[in-house]
Amino acid sequence: MNIASITQLICFVALSATLVLGALGVVLLPNIVYSAFLLGGVFLSVAGLYLLLNASFVAAAQVLVYVGAVNVLILFAIMLVNKKENLAAIPGLGLRRLLSGAVCGGLFLLLIRVAFTTPWALPGPEAVGEEATIRIGEHLFSDYLLPFELASVLLLMSMIGAIVLARRDVLSSDVITGELVDQGLIEKERTPLLLENSPR
Amino acid sequence: MLTTTAPGLDLEASFEQALQGFGLSPAAAHLLWLPLPMVLVLVAAVVGVLVNVWLERKISAAVQQRIGPEYAGALGVLQPLADGLKLVFKEDIVPARADGLLFTLGPVLVLIPVILSWLVVPFGQHLLISNVGIGIFLWISLSSIQPIGLLMSGYASNNKYSLLGGLRAAAQSISYEIPLALAVLAVVMMSNSLSTVDIVNQQTGAGILSWNIWRQPVGFVIFWICALAECERLPFDLPEAEEELVAGYQTEYSGMKFALFYLGSYINLVLSALLVSVLYLGGWGFPIPVEWLASWLHQPIDAPLVQLITGSVGIVMTVLKAYLLVFLAILLRWTTPRVRIDQLLDLGWKFLLPIALVNLLITAALKLAFPSVFGG
Numbered sequence: 001m002n003i004a005s006i007t008q009l010i011c012f013v014a015l016s017a018t019l020v021l022g023a024l025g026v027v028l029l030p031n032i033v034y035s036a037f038l039l040g041g042v043f044l045s046v047a048g049l050y051l052l053l054n055a056s057f058v059a060a061a062q063v064l065v066y067v068g069a070v071n072v073l074i075l076f077a078i079m080l081v082n083k084k085e086n087l088a089a090i091p092g093l094g095l096r097r098l099l100s101g102a103v104c105g106g107l108f109l110l111l112i113r114v115a116f117t118t119p120w121a122l123p124g125p126e127a128v129g130e131e132a133t134i135r136i137g138e139h140l141f142s143d144y145l146l147p148f149e150l151a152s153v154l155l156l157m158s159m160i161g162a163i164v165l166a167r168r169d170v171l172s173s174d175v176i177t178g179e180l181v182d183q184g185l186i187e188k189e190r191t192p193l194l195l196e197n198s199p200r
Numbered sequence: 201m202l203t204t205t206a207p208g209l210d211l212e213a214s215f216e217q218a219l220q221g222f223g224l225s226p227a228a229a230h231l232l233w234l235p236l237p238m239v240l241v242l243v244a245a246v247v248g249v250l251v252n253v254w255l256e257r258k259i260s261a262a263v264q265q266r267i268g269p270e271y272a273g274a275l276g277v278l279q280p281l282a283d284g285l286k287l288v289f290k291e292d293i294v295p296a297r298a299d300g301l302l303f304t305l306g307p308v309l310v311l312i313p314v315i316l317s318w319l320v321v322p323f324g325q326h327l328l329i330s331n332v333g334i335g336i337f338l339w340i341s342l343s344s345i346q347p348i349g350l351l352m353s354g355y356a357s358n359n360k361y362s363l364l365g366g367l368r369a370a371a372q373s374i375s376y377e378i379p380l381a382l383a384v385l386a387v388v389m390m391s392n393s394l395s396t397v398d399i400v401n402q403q404t405g406a407g408i409l410s411w412n413i414w415r416q417p418v419g420f421v422i423f424w425i426c427a428l429a430e431c432e433r434l435p436f437d438l439p440e441a442e443e444e445l446v447a448g449y450q451t452e453y454s455g456m457k458f459a460l461f462y463l464g465s466y467i468n469l470v471l472s473a474l475l476v477s478v479l480y481l482g483g484w485g486f487p488i489p490v491e492w493l494a495s496w497l498h499q500p501i502d503a504p505l506v507q508l509i510t511g512s513v514g515i516v517m518t519v520l521k522a523y524l525l526v527f528l529a530i531l532l533r534w535t536t537p538r539v540r541i542d543q544l545l546d547l548g549w550k551f552l553l554p555i556a557l558v559n560l561l562i563t564a565a566l567k568l569a570f571p572s573v574f575g576g
Contacts, residue, residue, distance in 0.1 A: 003227050004227070033302075037348070040348050056332060056334050056338075057333075057334050057337070060340075060341040063341040064337075064344050067344060067345055067348065068344020068347070068374070069344070071348065072344075072347050072370055072374055075351045076367065076370065076371075079351065079354075079366075080367070130333035132333075133333070133394065
């Protein structure tokens with residue numbers, strides 16, 4: 001065993017430990033802010049595992065997308081709506097926890113069994129390393145073109161949906177049927193900002 | 201093609217050869233080599249910050265027609281050291297109702313990605329810690345970790361100004377990352393590589409004329425504006441706007457924890473300046489290619505002495521270009537007013553983002569039309 005493989009083993013054990021403990025913390029901690037920060041740690045350790053597998057581009061993309069965008073947005077959402085309110089006690093909480101714990105444990109056992117019974121092709125395929133960016137680009141523009149474009153359309157749709165939900169301008173009548181909109185359904189029922197006379 | 205790969209100094213190979221001469225195994229020699237460049241770069245980053253702080257004090261004094269520090273050392277050069285020592289000896293306070301763990305972790309999370317990003321800054325053909333293939337992309341992805349640290353310290357301080365400052369910092373940093381990445385993408389497209397060494401090599405054909413700033417003037421301006429916004433320098437220092445937010449996310453911090461933020465922001469400024477010089481100003485390249493100079497002087501380019509001089513010129517040129525940009529940033533800080541938060545977000549999303557997209561499109565078109573000039 002040489003120095004490189006020992007380092008790799010140590011890194012793997014440390015990363016896996018932070019990954020598993022962090023993920024458990026995300027689920028089990030009562031404080032939602034801690035959960036969100038731990039989620040960032042989990043994403044980072046996944047990126048570290050990608051690095052160990054010699055997939056540096058995927059690792060950097062993981063950090064950029066999941067830590068830099070997804071996790072920051074989750075934190076934003078938590079911090080902007082940080083209402084201190086005591087949640088009403090749910091009846092039968094103990095039983096619910098027991099049941100969900102049993103489901104999770106069963107799923108875990110099932111996955112362990114799958115992991116041990118699957119005949120993994122070892123050693124796996126050779127890592128592409130530095131060539132990865134070129135290979136990913138080739139795939140995105142050939143056999144994965146349709147899913148890639150569909151994903152972008154999906155993102156565009158959700159973006160437009162978010163803009164529509166976030167803007168408070170509301171039309172007084174339905175665009176399609178022409179009926180008057182029930183203003184009681186709108187969150188600001190007293191003074192809905194109508195598009196016609198909104199000060200723009 | 202414009203790229204010419206000079207052999208250059210390879211300190212790593214020579215160091216390991218020397219150690220193997222003493223009878224060490226190649227693996228052990230490599231292990232002994234590994235910490236050296238890291239420590240060197242860490243020291244360089246900290247010294248860079250000290251110089252930066254001194255420059256900031258002196259230039260701000262000159263802008264406001266004062267003298268600035270003058271008693272600590274000649275021309276006050278020891279002033280930043282005195283500042284640092286003061287911060288070391290200050291009491292390290294954690295506010296009573298604050299979250300102690302997150303409060304401590306926040307500044308650390310802000311500083312570590314910045315220092316890690318020095319991994320890809322090249323000072324010469326082989327003078328960088330690691331020529332990773334994803335190079336500049338590593339910096340972009342690492343700099344996206346920073347907002348988490350800022351949000352963490354803003355939240356943990358248990359202070360409304362801190363929270364607002366943290367939220368502003370995160371919003372600013374994620375909105376300016378997009379035009380920044382698009383500007384970098386245009387450069388990457390021209391050099392066909394994410395590696396910082398390849399990006400510089402692509403600019404070394406004809407000295408100053410082949411620098412990317414002539415081919416990417418719009419990209420250069422976008423990158424510089426976004427880099428200033430990412431560093432929270434003055435036209436964009438809203439997260440710590442004194443008049444509105446006391447000191448933003450730093451309000452509750454003192455002592456070494458505050459020093460970490462301070463260090464982080466200045467290391468980030470030097471790093472951004474270095475990366476601007478790598479991406480747009482030819483990195484370690486001399487305005488006249490050293491190969492031409494060597495041939496005019498009838499010296500072989502791979503003679504040891506010539507290589508030593510070339511390497512030193514490379515380091516000096518990189519640092520010189522970076523500090524010219526730092527000077528520009530300091531001058532901007534002391535001469536421009538702060539923008540409002542809505543103006544900041546408008547500028548980022550409605551102006552810089554479309555312009556960066558158009559710049560990328562035009563670069564792609566020019567690359568197809570003139571592959572010899574815009575990289576084939």
